Amino acid sequence: MTDGNNELQKIAIVTGGSRGLGRNTAINLAERGVDLILTYHENKNEADKVVAEIERLGRKAAAFQLDMGDTSAFDGFVAHVKETLSAWGRERFDYLVNNAGIGLHASFAETSEEDFDLLYRIHLKGPYFLTQTLLPLLADGGRIVNLSSGLARFSLPGMSAYASMKGAVEVLTRYLAKELGDRGIAVNTVAPGAIETDFSGGVVRDNQEMNERVASMTAMGRAGLPDDIGPMIADLLTGGNRWVTGQRIEVSGGMFV
Numbered sequence: 001m002t003d004g005n006n007e008l009q010k011i012a013i014v015t016g017g018s019r020g021l022g023r024n025t026a027i028n029l030a031e032r033g034v035d036l037i038l039t040y041h042e043n044k045n046e047a048d049k050v051v052a053e054i055e056r057l058g059r060k061a062a063a064f065q066l067d068m069g070d071t072s073a074f075d076g077f078v079a080h081v082k083e084t085l086s087a088w089g090r091e092r093f094d095y096l097v098n099n100a101g102i103g104l105h106a107s108f109a110e111t112s113e114e115d116f117d118l119l120y121r122i123h124l125k126g127p128y129f130l131t132q133t134l135l136p137l138l139a140d141g142g143r144i145v146n147l148s149s150g151l152a153r154f155s156l157p158g159m160s161a162y163a164s165m166k167g168a169v170e171v172l173t174r175y176l177a178k179e180l181g182d183r184g185i186a187v188n189t190v191a192p193g194a195i196e197t198d199f200s201g202g203v204v205r206d207n208q209e210m211n212e213r214v215a216s217m218t219a220m221g222r223a224g225l226p227d228d229i230g231p232m233i234a235d236l237l238t239g240g241n242r243w244v245t246g247q248r249i250e251v252s253g254g255m256f257v
Contacts, residue, residue, distance in 0.1 A: 016100030018047035024230030039066035068126035123165035177246030193252025219254025
């Protein structure tokens with residue numbers, strides 16, 4: 001099948017594309033000429049705004065509701081993807097960004113099994129099986145980016161469960177790079193540092209004390225912004241990085257270097 005060749009219009013799937021880093025990544029991909037399929041959890045209105053912004057950039061876009069913690073919904077989502085690809089004259093897509101996620105701040109002693117399982121379903125089980133389900137639709141020579149966190153390298157109290165899931169994602173990335181390499185598919189991890197978004201209730205963006213603490217720990221002297229992350233992911237997917245795979249790339253401004 002020749003549906004992955006470089007002459008065809010590129011298409012990306014970005015999970016959690018209605019806000020934060022997912023939204024910024026989607027917009028940056030559109031600015032580089034990529035069409036987008038987005039997922040959102042609850043906020044259809046925000047997802048529709050992202051679709052409209054992408055369309056204003058001259059690219060095609062579609063958004064579908066998906067709970068990353070519910071693997072039973074994946075077949076239905078893939079059916080939507082197939083319909084969208086067909087409408088856009090394609091059989092396969094080119095880039096997958098496993099971005100969707102939630103935060104949890106609780107000490108190790110106070111983390112409940114329910115919270116642990118929720119993080120596991122959304123951050124590890126979900127990307128694992130969504131990628132597996134989408135794999136037949138991913139073009140040979142395609143690229144996957146899995147989102148991790150600086151917290152998988154350095155340790156801050158209250159983040160043990162979240163960081164454990166991200167550490168597992170980094171291991172998964174290396175295995176995917178190994179197993180998908182014969183199809184020319186590059187798989188990498190991008191690990192943001194502390195970024196000013198609404199993640200975890202906007203704690204870095206809206207809490208001045210926390211923002212200043214992050215800045216004091218960071219070589220570049222400030223907390224990160226979405227515009228520090230989205231362009232980097234877009235460049236990793238669309239640029240001349242075809243020989244980069246199985247890598248963890250931290251984008252933290254030098255936090256705790």
